[in-house]
Amino acid sequence: MLACGGGFHATLMRRRTALRKLVKTVIFITMWATFAVGRGLALQATHEPSSSSAASTDQQVEVARLAREAQSALSKEDFEGAARAYEKLVKIAPGSAEFQAKLGISYYSSGRPADAAQAFARALKLKPGLLEGRIYFGASLAESGRCQEAIPLLLKDTRAISDPDLRRTAEADGLRCAMALEREETALDFLRLLKRDFPNDPEVLYLTVHVYSDLSTLASQRLLMSAPASYQVHELYAETLEMEEKWEEAEAEYRRVLAIHPDLPGIHFRIGRMLLSGPKTPAAKQEAKQEFEEELKINPHNAGAEYVLGELARQARDFPQAIEHFTRACQLDPTMADAFIGLGKSLVSVGRSADAIPALENAVKLQPANPAGHYQLSFAYRRTGRTQEADKELAAYRKATDNARQALLDIRSEVTGQQTPAQTAEPPE
Numbered sequence: 001m002l003a004c005g006g007g008f009h010a011t012l013m014r015r016r017t018a019l020r021k022l023v024k025t026v027i028f029i030t031m032w033a034t035f036a037v038g039r040g041l042a043l044q045a046t047h048e049p050s051s052s053s054a055a056s057t058d059q060q061v062e063v064a065r066l067a068r069e070a071q072s073a074l075s076k077e078d079f080e081g082a083a084r085a086y087e088k089l090v091k092i093a094p095g096s097a098e099f100q101a102k103l104g105i106s107y108y109s110s111g112r113p114a115d116a117a118q119a120f121a122r123a124l125k126l127k128p129g130l131l132e133g134r135i136y137f138g139a140s141l142a143e144s145g146r147c148q149e150a151i152p153l154l155l156k157d158t159r160a161i162s163d164p165d166l167r168r169t170a171e172a173d174g175l176r177c178a179m180a181l182e183r184e185e186t187a188l189d190f191l192r193l194l195k196r197d198f199p200n201d202p203e204v205l206y207l208t209v210h211v212y213s214d215l216s217t218l219a220s221q222r223l224l225m226s227a228p229a230s231y232q233v234h235e236l237y238a239e240t241l242e243m244e245e246k247w248e249e250a251e252a253e254y255r256r257v258l259a260i261h262p263d264l265p266g267i268h269f270r271i272g273r274m275l276l277s278g279p280k281t282p283a284a285k286q287e288a289k290q291e292f293e294e295e296l297k298i299n300p301h302n303a304g305a306e307y308v309l310g311e312l313a314r315q316a317r318d319f320p321q322a323i324e325h326f327t328r329a330c331q332l333d334p335t336m337a338d339a340f341i342g343l344g345k346s347l348v349s350v351g352r353s354a355d356a357i358p359a360l361e362n363a364v365k366l367q368p369a370n371p372a373g374h375y376q377l378s379f380a381y382r383r384t385g386r387t388q389e390a391d392k393e394l395a396a397y398r399k400a401t402d403n404a405r406q407a408l409l410d411i412r413s414e415v416t417g418q419q420t421p422a423q424t425a426e427p428p429e
Contacts, residue, residue, distance in 0.1 A: 059092060062092060063089065063092055063093065066085045066086075066088050066089050066092075067085075067089065069081075069085040070082045070085035070086055070089065070102070070106075073085060074106075079106045079107075079109040079110040080106075080110045082102075082106040083103060083106035083107055083110060083112075086099055086102050086103035086106055087103065089103075090103055090119075090122075095126060096126075097123045097124075097126035097127035097130060097133075098123075098127075100119050100120070100122045100123035100126065101119070101120065101123040101130055101132070101133045101136075103119040104116045104117075104118075104119035104120040104123060104133070104136055104137070104140065105136060107119055107140075108136055108139070108140055113139070113140040113141075113142075113143035113144040114140070114144040116136065116140040116144075117137060117140035117141050117144055117146065120133050120134075120136055120137035120140055121137065124137060131157060131160060131161075132166075134153055134156075134157050135153075135154075135157050135158070135161055135166060135170050137153060138150045138151075138153030138154040138157065138170060138173070138174075139154070139169060139170055139173045141153070142154065142173035142174065142176065142177045143173060147176075147177035147178075147180055147181055148181070150173065150174070150177050151174060151177050151178060151181075151183075151186060154170050154171070154173060154174035154177075154190075155174060155186070155189065155190075157170075158170045158171050158174065158193060159193075164197070164198075167197060168194070168197070168198060168201070168203075168204070171190050171193045171194045171197070172190075172194065172203075172207065174186075174190040175187055175190035175191055175194065175207065175211065178190055179211065179214060182218065184215060184218070187211060187215070188211075191207070191208060191211055194207065194208075195208065220236060223236065230260075231256075231257045231260040231261045231264065234253050234254075234256045234257045234260070235253075235254070235257050235267070237253050238250045238251075238253030238254045238256075238257065238270075239270075241253060242270070242274055242277075245278070247274060247277075247278035247279065250274060251271060251274060251275075254267055254270060254271050254274075255271075263298050264298075265295075265298055265299040265302070266295070266299070266302075267295075268291045268292070268294040268295035268298065269291070269292065269295040269302060269304060269305050271288075271291045272287075272288040272289070272290075272291030272292045272295065272305070272308065273288075273308070275287050275288040275291065276288045276308070285312060288308075288312070289309065289312055292305040292308055292309050292312075293305075293309070296309075301332055302332075303328075303329045303332035303333035303336055303339070304329075304333075306325045306326075306328045306329035306332060306339075307325070307326065307329040307336060307338065307339045307342065309321075309325040310322045310323075310324075310325030310326040310329060310339070310342050310343075310346070311342055313325060314326075314342060314345065314346050314349075317349075319346045319349050319350045320350070322342065322346040323343060323346045323347060323350070326339050326340075326342045326343035326346060327343060329342075329343075330343060330359070330362075335366060336366075337362075337363045337366040337367040337370060337373065338363075340359045340360065340362045340363035340366065340373075341359075341360065341363045341370075341372055341373055341376055343356070343359045344356040344357075344359040344360035344363065344376050344377070344380060345376055347359065348376070348379065348380055348383065353380045353383035353384050354380075354384050356376075356380045357377070357380050357381065357384065360373060360376050360377040360380055361377060363376075363377070364377055364393075364396075368400075369400055369403065369404070370400065371397050371400040371401040371404060374393045374394070374396040374397035374400055375393075375394070375397040377393045378390045378391075378392075378393035378394040378396075378397060381393060
């Protein structure tokens with residue numbers, strides 16, 4: 001589960017970064033609080049007998065000394081040292097909400113969320129309007145396992161946080177708590193906040209993967225417990241086996257689904273797709289073809305089945321049959337660029353280059369970054385004597401190929417930390 005996973009270690013590290021950015025603010029507030037407390041002690045002294053004046057002055061001196069000590073520790077990011085100084089300060093001035101809050105921040109920053117929660121509770125009792133105190137209080141509760149108490153605070157106040165690192169920490173803590181309590185809708189609320197505020201943040205994207213994975217696992221467990229004999233259980237198990245490339249076992253599970261629900265759309269398609277993805281046997285393509293044909297009997301609107309049948313026919317050089325299937329696939333799903341490319345290639349293969357051009361032009365509009373569309377369109381243009389347009393598409397093909405190759409190299413470099421030599425690109429079939 002995400003709540004117990006290592007993904008939130010990175011969140012805690014980001015929290016440390018946020019705290020470093022807040023150090024200067026903390027120092028300023030510390031100085032202000034020291035002045036305020038000292039002034040309060042001084043005013044108190046004016047109303048007490050003169051015999052108490054020396055003790056009051058001593059307190060002011062001690063407050064100033066401890067405040068300097070806390071300030072120095074904070075500036076060095078010595079949060080344990082700062083905590084020790086603030087512990088002494090709150091004993092001298094227990095009514096200072098600011099000192100209590102800074103004690104909480106020091107505890108929180110040094111990895112003591114349970115102690116931090118107590119300090120923030122005291123600060124907020126003294127001064128309920130401390131927004132930063134409420135946020136840290138919610139985060140401290142979350143990270144000390146008190147999720148029921150943390151979630152309302154984090155949901156209420158995260159939108160008002162101006163510091164992005166602190167907001168990310170609070171929203172991630174809320175997400176963690178919601179997942180720990182299996183409060184799915186609340187988890188999705190926090191996830192929506194994270195995705196809205198940090199749409200391209202790698203950590204947020206990583207958490208998103210794990211949240212949906214964990215929610216999927218929870219739903220699977222409920223399905224298994226509530227309807228163990230249902231076809232959906234067999235279908236889910238078959239999909240898992242297919243991902244593990246256990247082809248024979250996966251096919252057996254899909255067949256069990258069909259035994260329970262013979263007319264269920266999509267199952268014959270999955271069996272056909274699996275037969276093509278699995279071991280290449282002499283009969284595999286023919287068996288897959290039969291499955292796709294069975295799928296179309298159940299669901300005549302399955303564009304994917306039409307496309308694969310078209311591709312199988314094209315590979316077998318049965319171009320009239322390929323054109324028929326690709327045409328239907330394009331009609332059923334006008335956004336399927338691969339179907340338009342397959343149709344264009346098949347039309348060119350039977351000498352109908354002029355008829356292929358509209359299909360290939362459509363493919364290029366749908367997927368301008370796909371090199372195959374540009375190459376096939378260039379070929380069709382050249383066959384019909386449109387040399388200038390053919391050269392333009394060939395240049396677009398080369399550019400798209402270079403971009404795709406560079407994107408792949410960039411990904412490899414980021415993953416491996418090494419520069420990958422460029423590879424020679426061959427024109428698509």
